[in-house]
Amino acid sequence: MNDSSPKGMGSQKSSDKKELWKSLNDYNSDPDVLKFKHDEFVEGVTEDFDPSKLSGISRRKFLALLSASAALTATACTNYRDKGEIIPYNKRPEEIFPGVANYYASTCNGCGQACGILIKTREGRPIKVDGNPDHPINKGKICAKGQASILDLYDPERLKAPRFNRNDISWKSVDENIITALNEAQRDRKEIAIVTDRITSPTTKKILDDFVSKYPNTKIYSHSLVNDEQRRQACLESYGTTEYPSIKFEEANVILALDADFLGNEGNYIENMRKFTAKREVVGKTDFNRLYVAEGRMSATGMMADYRVSISPSMQYEFVMALINELTKSGSTISLDSNVKSKIEKYSNSFFNKIDKEKISHLVDDLNTNRGKAIVYAGDTLPKEVHIAVNLLNEILGNTVLYDYTSLSKSLINQSTKEEISILIDSMKNGKVGTVIHFDSNPVYILPGDYGYTSALKNVNAVVTLTEAENETSTVSNYTLPINHAFESWGDANTCSKVYSLQQPVISPIFNTRQKETVLLTWISGDANSYKEDLYHQYLMNNFNATVFVKKNTFADAKTFWYSALHDGVVLLNEPSQQNKFNLTAFNSIKELADGNGFTLHLTESYYVGDGKFSNNGWLQETPHPVTKITWDNYAAISPKLAKQLNVEMNDLVSIGVGKTNLELPVLVQPGMDNKTINIELGYGRTVIGDIGKEVGFNSVLLMSKEFSLSPYIYKNATIKKFDGTHKLVSTQEHHSLDDTFVKDFHRTRKIIQEGTVEKYKKEPNFLHEEKEKLVGITREHQYTGLKWAMAIDLNKCTSCSACITSCNVENNVPVVGKDQVERGREMQWMRIDRYYSGTPDEPIVSNQPMLCQHCDNAPCENVCPVNATNHSPDGLNQMAYNRCVGTRYCSNNCPYKVRRFNFFNFRDHFADAYYENDLTSLVHNPEVTVRSRGVMEKCTFCVQRIMEARSNAARDGKTLKGSDVVTACQQACPTNAITFGDANDPNSDVAKLREHNLSYHVLEELYIKPNVTYIAKLRNTHSEEI
């Protein structure tokens, strides 16, 4: 501990390390961090903030003007102020009530999972997206990307009209020209290539089939940057089908995740999170699952692990084989032939010594004792061979009973193999391709550079790109055709075998855009005049009747059934499927994978900008990374040991080399990383995109190659070396940091994170509150006789997915501030998820804690406000009256949780040169919440607008308002239901029960400010009673 620390930490030995640390600098007691924690704001938070620069009028001039205008008013006060107009509808649509929200069920297009959504619209404009509770997969929840996707609808940089060679052109001439081009290609026997992203819609697939029958020279190529092709291929070889079952995580006692971020961004992680946390319930249960994670990077799933070992992704194959060898010693559910035995015997358990002998022996024991109740789950990025081995391992252990064959992951159009894409590119080069249609895909950005796709495109006559906004592909196309946003589109999806979901438009197209399927239908008809806006709508209905309605065998007629399906958003299908037998030859014929000598590069999908699709979405760019809390960037994550070896620190540039390609990007030192692994996120470094996403981060697709040895995402023998220069990475973590080190040695430790183990909790349920003391306040106690709003957050369930943060942003009109403002600590998100490390930098234990305004009964912020802009309501809300606030920031200074946010600028007109101040983007605002301006303090309100709506509904219906009538935005979004909200004074409410739970605690309880957000301490399911 550092003697220079301000509050006499000198009594401690210098070798002592902290129990809880927020970053490596913190762990090493960097004096900067100590100073940081001591200071209220980040140094420089008020720098280059000169109000006089903002407006041309000085204070004196302003006062002069004010008095002049006052004098004018006085003389001319005989006139009334004009109050504008009220414009009612001419013919009000029956379902629209001005001021009342309508909800429409639809399907999310954010990724390939096609979750069911409910879109909230006000006066015909969408303002919020949430999950559709009737959808059996995501059950009313939706991820951060889905929440924020609404901003893309109002993106002013969307394409507004079709273009031909950068000039505007009419849709009619587009249709005429392309139909001619298609017919010519057909006549000259040239190929017509349609390149798409992953197709989730059976009707779109049918249209593509129709296109092929109309123009038989057409070939369809499907390629997405991040896909589950390795898993599918493994499934095909092991079980003879590419459709793999979902996993019943809710029934698993032991889960081993191998570089699998199933709680972060793999598969349907919304469903996975819900199922996983079903066995993390502490109310009336202690039946916990145990999560083992073996990974090279630090993922969101790794943060949740009970036992975590770091192992390079290139060693996973050996690891799985060694596990198979070890576990078959105690028998196998399926019979293994001698080939298998000779194959696995090469891998002995001495391999485990390389990793962590003790943890692995726990793992082997647990897998052995929980046969049939455990699951081994490999990540999408791992090579096919590992997946096949994992399939065998699950077969041996009898874990296949946890495969859910009623819910298969469908693949409507298989991903094109690298051979198929290479052949396409060769034909393009040889002039054998007449037309290329990029059907809402961006191959120029997502295809590895060694394909030579961009240069090959030059030999194609007509390159057509259908896209929402300009991208890397559209700039090298002849025709750039704007398509509807998902909220303006019809559609359907069938990604999971048991669900068919429908998508309906909730707003008519804002610009001169068309539904992408309608564009194809017009071309299929061969007549440019055949275009009608509802072409696809009709087609979809017909296809729905022909494929879904006939199967359902209902008494309803087709039309009624269509409307009821559209209302619900989903139709449940029960397509019987059976479990196939594992094909042992698949295992015998896999090639042996060996670890390389150098470093292993692991490319993973970005958590929030996805494959680059959401790069122009400010809300998502500004959502902090779940682990590193970095915003607006990607980086090379390396272990602390490797950083020391290379003599680099955070922000220093390194050069990563794979084969002949190199990429220079900044380093982030990530505790818990494997020493031989480098992790970089994909989806950044877009070059042709709007102002938000342009040149944010570094394009790691450049490091990908079609000649990969393991999988497209894992490269052995990568190199890393220091490079000159730095690039500032901006994180939200050290801002607003909570003081925990100063009081570490006090006899009552200031426990911000309190944790235990399941074993300990079973023995002493009250272990958290053993040394409770009576706290005394100096202020008068308030009495809360009626309702009292309170929240409880179960830390056992929080995976740091940040759906709550984005949901809050959308609901409460939280602005985007941009990277340079985040750097100065001026981010505006009302909610944050704090991440704490404990343990050592090599084996950190991670704790997450959502932090928001605690609505303290004895709120310290209220006492210091000179104008009484923040004060308490009789139902326990710490309220903030913006129009009273004069911006002294005393409240923020006095807030021990650092949850208040100050508008240093009018962020809507300041961010990136008034990016958000336009007529279009302001449509996204929630009309029930004030849009705050410069000089005003703001913070979480417990969604007071929702409380007030519930209150007025109760008055309308003659009922008494109940705590359960109100659902806050974060609570509604939380995929694991970790957040509970309600009436603390109602003893039967969930929140009151949680407040009384043995594991409940308040952060900084000893200050006696009586916060109303209760945290449920996290239990770790380890074998010991100590963490």
Added chain:
Amino acid sequence: MKRTVLDYALKIRLPLTLFVVAISFVLTFYFSRAERDSVGYKPEQPIKFSHKLHAGQMAIDCQYCHIGVTKERQAIIPSVNICMNCHTISRKDKPEIIKLTKYYNDGNIIPWKRIHKIPEYAYFNHSVHINKGIDCESCHGDVKEMEVVEQVKPFTMTACLDCHRQPEKNLPYLKKVKLGPEYCSACHR
């Protein structure tokens, strides 16, 4: 002692100026009160609609046109199709109804002048007040007698709080009445 310019300025000129400013401020403040509160605001509407005729003589219920008033925040100015419920048949030959029919048939909106307005940072909810039994007249005055609608009461925070604090005095017709909420987030959020 010799009188200086400074003495004159401090002892006579400054107090005099301050006095004049103060008096003119007080007078202006007092006499412009109604205008500032918009009391008496009576703009000319695009169609000379008479509440006295419709609500008064014909005794059409307020809610026949202002359909939102028990259901939600806004009372809602009626959409043109509500007018046309009757006026497709009745009084079709009157000049104002011809104007109305033209708006309706052309699909145009009628730019009604706004009379009652509270600041945008305050969120007033009609349905809560109406569902608690408060009359429209308590805030909007006797609209039934108005040929042209005008604002009769100030829509200020003072006016709101006056009633919230003493509902029994301001709403004597209510037999049972609870105090209105006074905390900030009741109106501001």
